[in-house]
Amino acid sequence: MTQPPNLASSAGPSAQEPNSKIHVLPSNGQNNWTADQASEHYSIESWSAGYFSVNDKGHMCVYPQGRPGPNIDIMDVVDDIREKGLKFPCVIRFQDILRNRVKVLNEAFIRAIQENSYTGRYFGVYPIKVNQMAEVVEEIVDAGQPYHYGLEAGSKGELLVVLGLNTDPEAITVCNGYKDEEFMRLALLGRKLGRKVVVVIEKLSELPLLIKVAQDMGVEPMIGLRAKLSTKGIGKWESSSGDFAKFGLTIPELIKAVEIVKQAKLEHAVNLFHFHVGSQLTNIRTIKEAVGEGGRIYAHLKKMGLNITYFDVGGGLGVDYLGSRTAALNSMNYTVEEYASDIVYNLKQICANEGVSEPHLVSESGRAITAHHACIVMNVFGKIEVGGPTVLPPALPGEPPIVKELREIVSGLNGKNARESFHDAVAKKEEAMSMFRFGILSLEDRAKVETLYWQLCRDLVQLNKRLKNPAKDTRDLGDKIADQYMANFSLFQSAPDHWAFDQLFPIVPLHRLDEVPTRNATLVDITCDSDGKIDRFVERADVCDTISLHTLREGEPYYVGMFMTGAYQDIMGDMHNLFGKVNEVHIFVDDEDPEDFYIEEVIPGDTIEAVLSQVQYEPKELARKVKFAIDNKIREGALKPKEGVSLTDFYESVMKDYTYLSNLGVNQ
Numbered sequence: 001m002t003q004p005p006n007l008a009s010s011a012g013p014s015a016q017e018p019n020s021k022i023h024v025l026p027s028n029g030q031n032n033w034t035a036d037q038a039s040e041h042y043s044i045e046s047w048s049a050g051y052f053s054v055n056d057k058g059h060m061c062v063y064p065q066g067r068p069g070p071n072i073d074i075m076d077v078v079d080d081i082r083e084k085g086l087k088f089p090c091v092i093r094f095q096d097i098l099r100n101r102v103k104v105l106n107e108a109f110i111r112a113i114q115e116n117s118y119t120g121r122y123f124g125v126y127p128i129k130v131n132q133m134a135e136v137v138e139e140i141v142d143a144g145q146p147y148h149y150g151l152e153a154g155s156k157g158e159l160l161v162v163l164g165l166n167t168d169p170e171a172i173t174v175c176n177g178y179k180d181e182e183f184m185r186l187a188l189l190g191r192k193l194g195r196k197v198v199v200v201i202e203k204l205s206e207l208p209l210l211i212k213v214a215q216d217m218g219v220e221p222m223i224g225l226r227a228k229l230s231t232k233g234i235g236k237w238e239s240s241s242g243d244f245a246k247f248g249l250t251i252p253e254l255i256k257a258v259e260i261v262k263q264a265k266l267e268h269a270v271n272l273f274h275f276h277v278g279s280q281l282t283n284i285r286t287i288k289e290a291v292g293e294g295g296r297i298y299a300h301l302k303k304m305g306l307n308i309t310y311f312d313v314g315g316g317l318g319v320d321y322l323g324s325r326t327a328a329l330n331s332m333n334y335t336v337e338e339y340a341s342d343i344v345y346n347l348k349q350i351c352a353n354e355g356v357s358e359p360h361l362v363s364e365s366g367r368a369i370t371a372h373h374a375c376i377v378m379n380v381f382g383k384i385e386v387g388g389p390t391v392l393p394p395a396l397p398g399e400p401p402i403v404k405e406l407r408e409i410v411s412g413l414n415g416k417n418a419r420e421s422f423h424d425a426v427a428k429k430e431e432a433m434s435m436f437r438f439g440i441l442s443l444e445d446r447a448k449v450e451t452l453y454w455q456l457c458r459d460l461v462q463l464n465k466r467l468k469n470p471a472k473d474t475r476d477l478g479d480k481i482a483d484q485y486m487a488n489f490s491l492f493q494s495a496p497d498h499w500a501f502d503q504l505f506p507i508v509p510l511h512r513l514d515e516v517p518t519r520n521a522t523l524v525d526i527t528c529d530s531d532g533k534i535d536r537f538v539e540r541a542d543v544c545d546t547i548s549l550h551t552l553r554e555g556e557p558y559y560v561g562m563f564m565t566g567a568y569q570d571i572m573g574d575m576h577n578l579f580g581k582v583n584e585v586h587i588f589v590d591d592e593d594p595e596d597f598y599i600e601e602v603i604p605g606d607t608i609e610a611v612l613s614q615v616q617y618e619p620k621e622l623a624r625k626v627k628f629a630i631d632n633k634i635r636e637g638a639l640k641p642k643e644g645v646s647l648t649d650f651y652e653s654v655m656k657d658y659t660y661l662s663n664l665g666v667n668q
Contacts, residue, residue, distance in 0.1 A: 026516050026548060038513040041548065043541045046323025047506050051097055051372050052563065058514030060561060064096030066104075070589045072597045075511050078377060078559055080599060081585060087662050088379040088559075089489040091584040093566075095600065097373035098136065099143035102126075105317075105365055106147040108340040113361075116344050120311075120360040125174050127152040127315060128161060130366030130567050135586060135601070140369065141165050150196075152176060152364050159186050163195075172196040174224065174272070174312065174364065176247070179206055184213045191219045198272045198310070200224035202247045207257055211264050224272035224312065225249060225257055227297050231277055231290045248275065254297070258304050268307040272362070273298045276314030280367060283327040284334035284342060287316070291346045299354035312362035313343055319371045321504045321564055324541040330504040336368065367567040374566035376494045376582065377510065380549075380558040381661070383521070384484040387454025393447075400445050402432055406452040413459050419471035422460060429453045457481050482520035482546040484533070487560065488661050491525045491532045492576035495562060495569055499531055506538045507547060510559040517548035523560070526661055527577045575614065580606025580659045609655040619655050626651050 026033070026041060035054040039045055044052055044060075055061040059075040074092070081090055109122035126140050128151055141151070150171035153159040159175060163186065166173050173195060175187050179202070190197035199221055201207050207223075214221040228248030249257060261267055275297075277290040291313065302308055317339055318332035327333045334342075343361065351358045395407060406428045413421045432449040435441035441449075461478045464470035497503035507523070522545075525532040537547040552558055573581070584603040590596040609619035627648050633639040639647070 033514060033516040035514055041517075041539060042508045043323040043506070043538050044508065046325065046541050047320055047538060047564070048323075049320070049372055051094075051100075054513045056514075058512055060508060060510045060513065062094055062097075064094045064100070064587070064589050066100050070596075072587065072589070074377075074561065075559075077585070077587060077597065077599075078510065081377075081583075084599070084602065086583045086585070086602065086604075087658050087660065088377055089487075089494065089582045089660060090377050090605075091374055091494075091565075091570075091582055092377060093135065093374050093584065093586045095135075095139050095373065095586050096589050098139045098370065098566075101369045101372065102140055102143040102147070102149060104336055105340075105363075105368065106144070106149060108336045109344070109361060109363075110147075111337070112340040112344040115341070116348055118344050118348050118358055120358045122340075122361045122363075123148055123150060123170075123172050123310065124363050124365065125150040125152045125172060126369055127154070127176075127364045127366040128158050129154050129571070131370045131570050132158065132161070133570050135603075136370060136373075136566075136570075137161065137165060144171070150174070156183050156186060159183065163190050163193075163197075166195065169194055169196070172198055172272075172310065172362065174274075174362070175199045176202070176226075176274075176364075178202055179210075181209060181213055184210050185217065188214055188217050188219050188221060191221065192217070196222060198222040198224045200226050200272065200274050200312075201249065201257065202226055204249060204253045204256060204260075207260050211260070211266065221266075221269055222272070223261065223266065223270045224274050224310075225254060225270060225301070225306075226274040226276070227251075227254060227294065229275050229277060229290060229293050229297075231286065231293050251297075254301070258301065258306065262305070267305045270301075270306040270308060272310040272312055273301060273308045273359075274312040274314065274362075276316070276364075278316055280318045280332075281316040282318055282329065282332050284332075284338060287313075287334075287339060288342055288346055291343055292350065295347050295350035296354070298359065299350060299356045302356045303354075309359055310362050311347060311359040312364065315364040315366055317363065317365040317368040319367050319564065319567070321371075321506065322538055322541060322543065323506075330543075370566040371564045372566060374570070375561045375563045376489065376565055377559055377561050378487040378489045378523075380485050380487050380552065380560060382486045383519075383552060384486065384524070386481045386483070387450065387457070390455070390458070391451075392455055393451060399448070400435075400441060402428055402435065402441070403445055403448050403452070406449055406456075410452050410456045410459065413456060413463065415463060415467055418460060418463060418467070419473055421456065422471070422474050425453050425456045454481070476545075478520045479545040482522055483549075484524045485521045485549060485552075485560075487523045487525060489525050489582070490527050490573075490576060490579035490660075491534065492527065492529070493573040493579050494582060495534075495565060496572050496574065497568060498534060498536075502536060504536060504538055504543065505565055506563045507534065508561055508563065509549060510561050512550045512558075515550055517550050519549050519551055520546040521549045522546055527579065529576060532576075575611055578608070578611045578615070578659060580608075580611040580614075582660065583658070606659055607656050608659050611659055612655075623648075623652050623655065 035058060039054045050067045052062050059073050061071045061073050063069050063071045077092060128137050148168055148170040150173055151162040151166045152174040153162040154177035162173050187197045187199045199210055210221055226248045228250050261270055275294045281287055298311055320332050322331040324331045409421050409424050432441055432446055436446045457477050460474050491499055495505055523534040535545055537544045583605040585599050586601040587597050588600050590598050612619050630644045630647055634641055634644045
């Protein structure tokens, strides 16, 4: 029997999200519900940056090249995936969005430079740590060619990739992170090839080593100096900046670095100044302050004789997952255009005041490039209703008084006694638990008490919808007794940041958006971990503990999409419960039909045997051991030979299957 949670306490608002609210289902009748209302309810226009919308069929659609432009019905993509025999969950990558994001960022800086008569140029780099998938990086490199858009590497593995892909002699490669001699030799190999590979000094001891290795290899390095600014970012990643940051040189260390390069007569080789104030910067003020402090340091280093030609503002360009357009967590109070304009304007003013030349600009935006292009499609295959059965047990002679009293509380509920009835019901439920523990209440009667208690809670939720001022203690009952919709995915594989950082990802039904959603729900995954659930959602540019979904129909599939998962999630996902990487399709707009698309590539997800191999199991050896056990049972007469062959074949076939659930009844 499920234990009821304590519904008597009222959860306070989140300390870190704006206007955390009690979730209220839409009140419109089904015939009055429109696509526009659905779009507003799920905040689609606010978080989607113009890429997603609801069409007149009530389906989610995508504008991969931005608006105005061709659009794709995502349910058509789902149908195509099913026709190809692929199973869900499935990642959909809209590669045109990647290309468009590269264009948006670069052209925002180009416009800002022109409008401010800035004499430097913009040479952005994509940090591949954000999403190292080859199909992502290669698309970004190709889209960035007209802008000489480069790459950033933070490890030897990443640098091996970057050296192979970033072949544009005008684009720069930025090498961040701690480095050993081998790392530096790799970077200097790039210099031997005529590439603009900049080794950023993160700690002072790296500088003499770089100079020595460069002398040994007979090549001139491109040196970057990373400053540890006092300006700090805000939000989840604020510890990555400020005085106690992991990377960067303090001001005294910067002065020492100048002395070292002057002694080596390499002032001309210090080409880049770098700083970083954190990921997902929500407030434009932080960016202005960082550029102000960094600009002054740059100017003084320039006056000390260093040949700095690139000014690297690092990463941090935010993404508005929430759609509130504020400085709240998971949101941002500025646009890409404002970001570029403020950097250009403020640095130009500092250079004019200090009497130094205006450097080329570099930013290391990753989240803003990749987040929007990917979503994961999940099929919902059932639901769990809190409290169990919804049918009230019939009254029988001889019932304990506590059951009769709770029946009276339920039947007598009205708007005037709602609070009192709720408190009385909570007390009766607790009394029943005590009686059961002491052996004076049967299991059957305890079940009746719980069923009646949950019925009262459901009745209160419906009653509160009609009341102008429902009792405070009962306002959030709808969230607390929400259904748990079972979705075929692993949170730890597909959206680990939600579990680790409470990162919001917009979730929206992919169809039936022309119907009013009538169920409060949370999403639970198919792992056996109690943390495998999503209980924070975006609705009306706010954070809710539940999401409005539709009643499941027997025999009909129900699909939901988790959007903006393109940054970090592909790389950071783990194999909890041995659920592996999911199936993946790459979608492009069909140039010959502005309302059509084609699947350019299908990348199958992990099979069970592939995942087992990754954790050092040998699938063939496991199959051999199971076959040996089956053969023994055949010899003992416990199994017939034909049955044994069938079981062996079944075991081996499951090995080759998808790691996720596949033989699901629809909406069980």
